[in-house]
Each structure stands twice: as C-alpha cells, then as structure tokens.
Amino acid sequence: MKIFDVTVPISEDAPIYEGDPRVQIEAVLKLADGAAANVSHLCFGAHTATHVDAPNHFIEGTRRGDELELEKMFGPCRVIELPEGVMLIGPEHLGSLAGVERVIFKTRNSAFWDKPDEGFRTDFTALGLEAAKLLADAGIKLVGIDYLSIEAFGSDGHPVHITLLKKEIVILEGLDLRGIEPGDYDIACLPLKYIGGTGDGAPARTVLIKR
Amino acid sequence: MKIFDVTVPISEDAPIYEGDPRVQIEAVLKLADGAAANVSHLCFGAHTATHVDAPNHFIEGTRRGDELELEKMFGPCRVIELPEGVMLIGPEHLGSLAGVERVIFKTRNSAFWDKPDEGFRTDFTALGLEAAKLLADAGIKLVGIDYLSIEAFGSDGHPVHITLLKKEIVILEGLDLRGIEPGDYDIACLPLKYIGGTGDGAPARTVLIKR
Numbered sequence: 403m404k405i406f407d408v409t410v411p412i413s414e415d416a417p418i419y420e421g422d423p424r425v426q427i428e429a430v431l432k433l434a435d436g437a438a439a440n441v442s443h444l445c446f447g448a449h450t451a452t453h454v455d456a457p458n459h460f461i462e463g464t465r466r467g468d469e470l471e472l473e474k475m476f477g478p479c480r481v482i483e484l485p486e487g488v489m490l491i492g493p494e495h496l497g498s499l500a501g502v503e504r505v506i507f508k509t510r511n512s513a514f515w516d517k518p519d520e521g522f523r524t525d526f527t528a529l530g531l532e533a534a535k536l537l538a539d540a541g542i543k544l545v546g547i548d549y550l551s552i553e554a555f556g557s558d559g560h561p562v563h564i565t566l567l568k569k570e571i572v573i574l575e576g577l578d579l580r581g582i583e584p585g586d587y588d589i590a591c592l593p594l595k596y597i598g599g600t601g602d603g604a605p606a607r608t609v610l611i612k613r
Numbered sequence: 614m615k616i617f618d619v620t621v622p623i624s625e626d627a628p629i630y631e632g633d634p635r636v637q638i639e640a641v642l643k644l645a646d647g648a649a650a651n652v653s654h655l656c657f658g659a660h661t662a663t664h665v666d667a668p669n670h671f672i673e674g675t676r677r678g679d680e681l682e683l684e685k686m687f688g689p690c691r692v693i694e695l696p697e698g699v700m701l702i703g704p705e706h707l708g709s710l711a712g713v714e715r716v717i718f719k720t721r722n723s724a725f726w727d728k729p730d731e732g733f734r735t736d737f738t739a740l741g742l743e744a745a746k747l748l749a750d751a752g753i754k755l756v757g758i759d760y761l762s763i764e765a766f767g768s769d770g771h772p773v774h775i776t777l778l779k780k781e782i783v784i785l786e787g788l789d790l791r792g793i794e795p796g797d798y799d800i801a802c803l804p805l806k807y808i809g810g811t812g813d814g815a816p817a818r819t820v821l822i823k824r
Contacts, residue, residue, distance in 0.1 A: 405683045412807040423641055423654045427809030430634055430658070433673045438771070440670055442810025443634045445656040447641070451806070459651055462644045472616045472820060476801075560649070590687075592803040592818035595662075596623040598638030599653025607803035607818070609683060 406587075406610045408577045410451040410515060412444070417514075417522040419550045423447035448603045449550070454593045455573040459602040460563045465570060466601025467593055474543040474572050479504035479589035479610065481582055486510055490530040490554065496537070504544040504589055505537060506610075508579040511549035515578045528554040534562045538569045544591070546574035546608075577608065587612055617798075617821045621662040621726060621789045623655070628725075628733040630761045634658035659814045660761070665804045666784040670813035671774050676781060677812025678804055685754040685783050690715035690800035690821065692793055697721055701741040701765065710751040715800055717757035717821075719790040725760060726789045739765040745776045755802070757785035757819075785817065798823055 410416065414425050423446065431441035448467070449455070454475075457464035480502050484495055491507055499505075509527035514520075526549040529537075537545055545552065545566060552573050553562040566573055574591060593606035621627065625636050634657065642652035659678070660666070665686075668675035691713050695706055702718055710716075720738035725731075737760040740748075748756055756763065756777060763784050764773040777784055785802055804817040 405687060407683060407806075409806045411679055412805070413809050415808075421642070422652060425809075427807060429810040431632070432811065433671070440673070440811035440813040441633060442659040442813055443656070444659060444805075444807060444810070445654070448653040448655060460644070462651070468622055472618060476616060476820075590801050590803065592801065592820065594623070594655075594805055594816060595618075595620045595818055596638060596655060597626075598624050598636075599640040599655070600643065600651035602651040602653055605805060607806055609687075609803065 404612045406582060408579055408582060408610055409607050410576050410578045412446050412451045412605060415519045416451050417518060417550065419449055420522055422449055425450060450605055452576040452606055452608055453603050454591065454606045455563065455567065455575065455603045456601060457567040457570060458600055460560055460567055467604040468595050468597055468601060470572060470593065475589065475591035477503060477588060479506060479587050481506045481508055481579065481584045481587060483508040483584035484527065489527050491527065491533050492530050493532050493536050496533060499540040503542065505542055506546035506577065507548065508582060508584060509548055511547070512579045514549060515580060524555040526555065528552060529562050531561050531565065534565045538565050538571060542571055544572040544574055546577050548577045548579045550576050574606065574608065582610060615823045617793060619788045619790055619793060619821055620818050621787050623657050623662045623816060626730045627662050628729060628761065630660055631733055633660055636661060659810070661816055663787040663817055663819055664814050665802065665817045666774065666778065666786065666814045667812060668778040668781060669811055671771055671778055678815040679806050679808055679812055681783055681804065686800065686802035688714060688799060690717060690798050692717045692719055692790065692795045692798060694719040694795035695738065700738050702738065702744050703741050704743050704747050707744060707747060714753065715755040716748060716753055717788060718759065719793060719795060720759055722758070722760035723790045726791060733761070735766040737762070737766065739763060740773050742772050742776065745773045749776050749780045749782060753782055755783040755785055757788050759788045759790045761787050785819065788819065793821060
C-alpha cells in the first residue's frame with residue numbers, strides 16, 4: 403500500500419481565493435522562551451489550501467461541513483488527467499463513468515503549486531457546466547480539482563457549484579496532484595471538524611492510496 | 614465497511630487544555646447579507662479537540678506536525694477499554710502487544726464528552742510512565758486516548774510525552790470513544806497540514822473502520 407499526500411499545506415505563503423481571509427500562524431508558547439511546551443495558534447478561512455465545500459457555502463440553510471457524510475469521502479476514486487491546453491473541462495473529457503464513484507481532475511493547475519508564493523491566479527482550469535451536470539446525473543459522490551475553485555473565476559451565479567451542491571456532491575478543491583499518475587485509487591479525505599460560523603466548508607487533509 | 618467518526622469538533626464550547634488559546638469561529642461572508650457565498654474564519658490552538666502531538670511539542674528542534682509520517686496514522690489499531698475506576702494506565706492493562714501496531718485507550722474520560730461545555734477537567738485518566746515505556750519498547754506507531762492529554766495533569770517534566778515522542782510515536786489526544794466497542798479496527802487519522810509557528814501538533818480528523 404502506498405499513500406500519496408495530495409494536500410497543500412495551510413501557510414501564510416499559500417495563495418488565497420480573492421476576498422477570503424488571510425492565514426495567520428504564530429507560536430504562542432515556546433520552549434525556547436521557557437514555556438513547558440511549544441504551542442501554535444492558527445487562523446484561516448474555511449476555504450484555504452486543500453478544502454471541501456459544503457452545500458451551505460452557496461445554498462443557505464443546507465448541509466454544513468461537519469454534517470458531510472464521510473462515506474462520500476472514502477473509497478474508490480478515479481483521477482482523470484486533462485490535456486495540457488484545456489481551460490474548461492467538458493463532457494468529452496469525462497470518459498465512461500460506469501462504476502465510478504468519485505472523480506478528481508488533474509489539470510495544468512497542479513503546476514501552479516510549483517510557485518505557491520506567486521499569489522492567487524484567476525486563469526485556472528475549471529469544470530464546465532455541462533460536465534458538472536453529467537457528473538451530478540451519474541450519481542458521483544465527490545468531485546475534486548487541483549486549484550482553489552472547481553468553477554471558472556467570475557462565473558455569474560456559480561452554476562457549477564450549485565449543480566453539484568444541490569445533489570450533495572462533495573466538492574474538493576486545492577489538491578496538489580503533481581506527483582499523481584491518472585488512474586484508479588482509493589481516496590481518504592478527512593475535513594477538519596468544527597461547529598460555528600456558517601459551516602460552509604473546511605480544510606481537508608486528503609490522501610490517495612494505491613494498493 | 615462501517616466508518617466511526619471519533620473526532621471531537623472544534624467549537625467555542627469545546628474544553629481547552631489549561632493555558633492554551635481559545636477557539637474563535639465566525640462567519641465573515643454571509644449569503645444572508647448579500648455576499649456571493651458563506652465563508653467562515655477559524656482561530657484555534659494546535660492542540661484543540663481531537664489532535665496529534667508532534668515531537669516538536671516537547672522536544673525543541675524535532676519533527677513537526679506536517680512532517681509526521683502518514684503511514685503511522687493509517688492501518689490496524691487496537692482499542693483497549695479500561696475498567697471504570699482506573700486513573701492511571703499501567704502495564705497490567707496492556708495485554709499482549711504481539712502484532713499490535715497502534716493502540717487507543719478507551720477510559721472513563723469518554724463520558725466527559727457528554728458535557729463538553731463544563732470546561733477543562735484535570736481529573737482525567739492518563740497513561741502511566743511504565744506503560745508508556747512498554748509501548749515505546751514494543752515499537753508501537755501511535756498511541757491514543759479519549760481526553761486532551763495522554764499524561765496526568767501537572768506531571769513534572771512530562772516524561773510520558775517525552776518517552777513516546779523520543780521514539781517518534783504519534784500521540785493522538787481528545788478522541789471521543791463513546792460509541793466504540795473495544796477490539797481491532799483500522800484507523801485513519803489525518804492531521805490538518807500547516808506550515809508555521811512551531812509545528813507542534815494539529816487537530817486531526819480521525820475515524821475507526823470496521824470491515
């Protein structure tokens with residue numbers, strides 16, 4: 403069994419989606435200063451680095467992050483690699499979805515993680531609405547991508563998110579798939595569990611497992 | 614396959630180890646106020662709710678949370694239930710460790726989670742030093758317990774932590790084992806991945822899996 407960590411770390415250098423809160427991490431107790439232990443304090447937005455979106459991110463009064471079903475985030479997962487030039491993922495890129503439960507898209511975005519301190523980029527490859535509808539109709543449980551949003555930047559009304567979230571599909575964003583070959587894996591995605599705010603999503607440590 | 618979530622949620626009501634930072638969670642963007650999405654902002658200490666301790670929590674300059682080996686936190690795990698009156702776990706409670714890779718202790722502490730808003734308690738059941746040494750010598754990869762520290766409150770010099778962390782055993786604290794029968798499971802423990810501060814530990818969403 404080989405475990406691939408596909409999680410982007412939360413850090414003050416991580417690119418942050420436009421309008422979202424910045425990251426702050428500091429040591430509040432230090433052995434070096436005579437404290438009994440080292441203890442750090444972390445502050446960040448719920449959609450920082452690798453994270454899941456809950457339905458309540460875009461549809462008021464719906465399921466929150468702590469209510470997401472873990473079964474959707476655990477099990478067989480197909481990694482589909484997109485050709486280099488693709489900016490919008492369409493039906494033609496999906497292939498047969500027969501028997502597929504979870505889908506992750508590896509795109510040109512993964513190369514963005516080579517230079518995480520360049521700041522947030524708006525020119526990322528995203529999932530198109532037609533493909534989102536096909537995934538929703540196919541009963542897919544989780545859809546993931548390798549940058550901070552599954553949906554093209556500036557998309558009016560966020561129809562891709564809403565199409566997926568209405569079906570309670572877990573959206574997994576901000577994956578680092580640089581080291582991952584396309585193919586079939588098992589995924590384990592375990593979002594931070596918290597209660598408070600609007601419960602709109604959470605950073606999610608995610609691994610792909612090849613058995 | 615049945616997945617048991619044994620994670621205590623981070624919330625402003627969660628008990629916090631004495632001296633550690635408080636939790637603050639707020640909605641910073643709200644659909645209800647006309648924002649494009651709900652977005653929450655979270656602040657907490659690295660040792661809040663269910664979390665792992667990294668060696669650098671107590672031993673300066675050693676392995677940080679983002680450097681913990683995921684293989685240690687994934688795989689077969691034995692849940693040992695302690696009799697009701699036990700305050701300190703001793704060698705006599707371990708049983709045979711032959712073939713055991715990870716150990717979690719279910720104690721009277723789990724009942725503390727019935728009333729999480731009662732605040733931090735110092736009278737929790739903990740791992741004794743003799744048992745810690747036996748676990749370290751047995752090559753155990755992960756040791757877990759169902760309250761906020763593996764070590765008795767006020768323990769001078771933290772010898773239990775240091776015994777385990779010197780061997781790079783992952784310490785998993787703050788588990789909620791109320792719904793768990795003793796026996797053998799698979800564990801998946803995925804700590805929040807961050808870089809910053811002293812990297813002393815991290816909240817860790819944790820599940821036990823019965824196949």
